[in-house]
Amino acid sequence: MGLATVEAQFHVLAVDDSLIDRKLIEMLLKKTSYQVTTVDSGSKALEFLGWNDENSNEAFFSPKTNQEVEVNLIITDYCMPGMTGYDLLKKIKESAVLRDIPVVIMSSENVPSRINRCLEEGADEFFLKPVRLADVNKLKPHIMKTKTKESQKPENQDDNDEENQESEENNNSTSNKQVEETQDQLQSESPSQQQQTASSNNNNSKRKSMDEGVSPDRTRPRYNNGLTVMSN
Amino acid sequence: MERQAAYLRNALFDQGYLDEQFLQLEDLQDQANPHFVEEVVKLFYTDSVRLIQSIELTLKNTPRDFEKLDKIMHQFKGSTTSIGAKKVKKECTQFQEYCNVGNVEGCIREFQEVKQEHAALKRKLENYFQVFHVVHLAREAR
Numbered sequence: 001m002g003l004a005t006v007e008a009q010f011h012v013l014a015v016d017d018s019l020i021d022r023k024l025i026e027m028l029l030k031k032t033s034y035q036v037t038t039v040d041s042g043s044k045a046l047e048f049l050g051w052n053d054e055n056s057n058e059a060f061f062s063p064k065t066n067q068e069v070e071v072n073l074i075i076t077d078y079c080m081p082g083m084t085g086y087d088l089l090k091k092i093k094e095s096a097v098l099r100d101i102p103v104v105i106m107s108s109e110n111v112p113s114r115i116n117r118c119l120e121e122g123a124d125e126f127f128l129k130p131v132r133l134a135d136v137n138k139l140k141p142h143i144m145k146t147k148t149k150e151s152q153k154p155e156n157q158d159d160n161d162e163e164n165q166e167s168e169e170n171n172n173s174t175s176n177k178q179v180e181e182t183q184d185q186l187q188s189e190s191p192s193q194q195q196q197t198a199s200s201n202n203n204n205s206k207r208k209s210m211d212e213g214v215s216p217d218r219t220r221p222r223y224n225n226g227l228t229v230m231s232n
Numbered sequence: 233m234e235r236q237a238a239y240l241r242n243a244l245f246d247q248g249y250l251d252e253q254f255l256q257l258e259d260l261q262d263q264a265n266p267h268f269v270e271e272v273v274k275l276f277y278t279d280s281v282r283l284i285q286s287i288e289l290t291l292k293n294t295p296r297d298f299e300k301l302d303k304i305m306h307q308f309k310g311s312t313t314s315i316g317a318k319k320v321k322k323e324c325t326q327f328q329e330y331c332n333v334g335n336v337e338g339c340i341r342e343f344q345e346v347k348q349e350h351a352a353l354k355r356k357l358e359n360y361f362q363v364f365h366v367v368h369l370a371r372e373a374r
Contacts, residue, residue, distance in 0.1 A: 017307075018311060019279050020310075020311045020314045020315065021311075023272055024257075088278050106311075130253050
């Protein structure tokens with residue numbers, strides 16, 4: 001599996017009520033070789049993700065396409081009418097199906113309390129607008145985290161090793177500490193141990209309180225539940 | 233023609249109409265998307281017309297709803313930031329300051345400035361893109 005193929009399979013869902021910003025983020029993400037879907041509201045984002053109150057704990061199918069929708073990262077504006085980016089983040093982290101998807105918040109305002117609140121709620125990054133290519137380049141480690149978790153099934157061990165090497169080589173991320181911890185995590189083989197490590201890693205680098213995120217009765221929730229990963 | 237395009241472009245930066253965000257847009261433009269910058273600018277102008285009209289209307293209603301005015305302006309300012317429209321953005325900030333202190337006269341006056349800068353930039357960019365097109369077509373023909 002070549003690097004190009006791996007990158008082309010990453011699907012990012014971008015949420016922003018501003019038409020111009022949607023166009024921008026779409027281009028930024030495409031430039032970084034991600035597949036992009038843009039929506040203009042939090043509720044549309046949840047719809048796309050197949051979320052609804054009743055089945056938030058089951059595997060889901062997108063109501064529109066009746067296919068499995070795989071999203072590797074969600075990047076959302078903070079200030080949106082109706083459901084804010086923060087509200088959306090909360091809903092995602094509350095859902096057993098969706099909570100593993102990394103979430104990035106964007107905002108035009110540099111409000112430390114806002115940033116902290118988002119990070120504490122489980123956001124992986126907080127970007128100040130206007131978002132630049134350098135910012136989007138920071139997304140890779142977060143996306144790789146999810147992607148590698150999924151492929152860490154016994155029969156895929158070889159693929160996983162290859163991805164480990166690739167992610168090591170390609171990690172230009174400035175948050176080096178986080179990168180090292182991510183790599184440690186990648187090498188661990190037990191899924192539940194991995195999730196624990198992920199939480200504590202995130203605690204160290206992002207000051208998040210992830211305790212509530214790791215519940216004993218959570219049995220390896222996967223939004224695709226071990227079904228075939230949809231390749232694009 | 234190429235020199236004219238370069239001159240026009242540089243003038244926009246030198247005279248403070250555009251800031252480095254515009255450079256970011258240019259960086260995203262490539263062979264696959266040769267008119268990306270112009271597309272974004274066009275989008276900005278169609279989208280901002282809606283917002284300007286909304287402010288216009290809200291300014292007419294009394295008592296003035298400063299919260300609403302600020303909200304709309306926040307959106308508008310966001311767009312100006314995204315395309316690097318430096319002067320327009322500055323006027324937007326000024327407008328918001330008048331909103332925050334409930335200064336009606338200031339808001340009305342400042343809104344005129346916003347519209348003026350908005351229109352001035354549009355003219356300059358249209359001019360620039362016209363020249364840019366000619367240059368681009370000439371390049372493609374080579």
